[in-house]
Amino acid sequence: MKEQIQSLLHAECPWRDTLHWYPVTDSTNTQAKYLASQGAAHGTVLIAGHQTQGRGRLGRSFYSPAENGLYLSVILRPNCKPEQLMHLTCVAAVAACRAVCQASGLSPQVKWINDLVLNGKKLGGILTELACNPAGLVEYAIIGIGINCHHRQADFPEEISDMATSLFMASGQKVSRAALAAALIEHLALAADTFLRDQQKWMAAYRRSCLTIGKSIQVLQAGAVRPGQALDVDDNGSLLVRFADGHTELVQSGEVSVRGMYGYV
């Protein structure tokens, strides 16, 4: 798999020689954190055939069965302050949508902030994690991306099978995971080069892909559920919401349900 992915990358792709393949691991993000703490370079990419403890946002698990999905993490060393990375998840989402489109012809959207969505169902997700040094600068950032590729509906655990989809379910075609991995690596490498100076362009692209904007939503934070209307996403990736009492607020964390999706009616 590693050689196949490398053969599909352009010769000038800066991350070609820092690719690690794991037939099975607990979580590529967990392994990436370990390698980063041991000094692994910017652009180190980890891909697994199977994750036994795939992790999602908000402490959730990410279902990662053998050979059915793409499970990829990359280590970045952007040399900046953590607050400059608030849009990193959004940038990764745009890169992932572009890679999926390149490899499959399908055009996913993004449910704020990190869900990749096709036909109203979850195709995958993004988990970004940061570590800072004692000076308060970013030591490393990890972008982890999971994409459901070959799953059939019956392959998903019952509790997510109504909400989840795969490239195969959406297209009837088995997309090459190596081709998808190569496309993802190239789009992420371009993103990593440009996302700090071209923040507005990346966020304009995110807004075009973000299906949450304009929708009736529920914001779930600290056990409270508040209905509202998603108005926009700002250049830091925060969601601008008008709540039922008319006041607006920038939401930076928590879970947002979109009416009509994932069982929210």
Ligand code: BTN
């Ligand atoms: C989410 O849905 O909340 C995010 C899912 C992120 C899953 C990917 S798979 C590769 C990487 N390793 C992990 O353990 N998680 C991310």
